[in-house]
Amino acid sequence: MIAGLAKLAIGIGVPTRIAKPVAIAVVVLAIGGAVWLAIALVYRSGRTAGGASARVAIGEQHRERTAEARADERLAADVTIAIADRTARADVLSETLLRSTIKDLRNALDATPPAVAGAAPPVVPVDRLRDDLNASIARANRAAETAAAP
Numbered sequence: 001m002i003a004g005l006a007k008l009a010i011g012i013g014v015p016t017r018i019a020k021p022v023a024i025a026v027v028v029l030a031i032g033g034a035v036w037l038a039i040a041l042v043y044r045s046g047r048t049a050g051g052a053s054a055r056v057a058i059g060e061q062h063r064e065r066t067a068e069a070r071a072d073e074r075l076a077a078d079v080t081i082a083i084a085d086r087t088a089r090a091d092v093l094s095e096t097l098l099r100s101t102i103k104d105l106r107n108a109l110d111a112t113p114p115a116v117a118g119a120a121p122p123v124v125p126v127d128r129l130r131d132d133l134n135a136s137i138a139r140a141n142r143a144a145e146t147a148a149a150p
Helices: 002-012 016-110 127-148
Strands: none
Touching: 016 127
């Protein structure tokens, strides 16, 4: 092969004494080019495969994090609904207690006999109303202490 390349080099006009080194250089360059091409192909295929596996891994992480975020979102929605329900029940209870207190106060005022002209007004019977208010305050204080306790 080198002899054939040397004859070709002589035919092109390369001097005879350097024809053989030129042929060897051409063979070395051809082999080097083939090795370089093989390395480049291996590098490219490895890079492509690595990129594909990285994309798959990133996609999997994205799916996992998205599923986790959706689960957190559903949990937050459930907690929000539970808080809203509890708040609505507390509002109903507060309104019921307020209406009951107003009714008791009106009943106590209605039960008061009319005042005699020129005399001091009669004492309003508010004992039951006072007891109910004190019990409500005690319940509220206990609830606040329970909520504040860790």
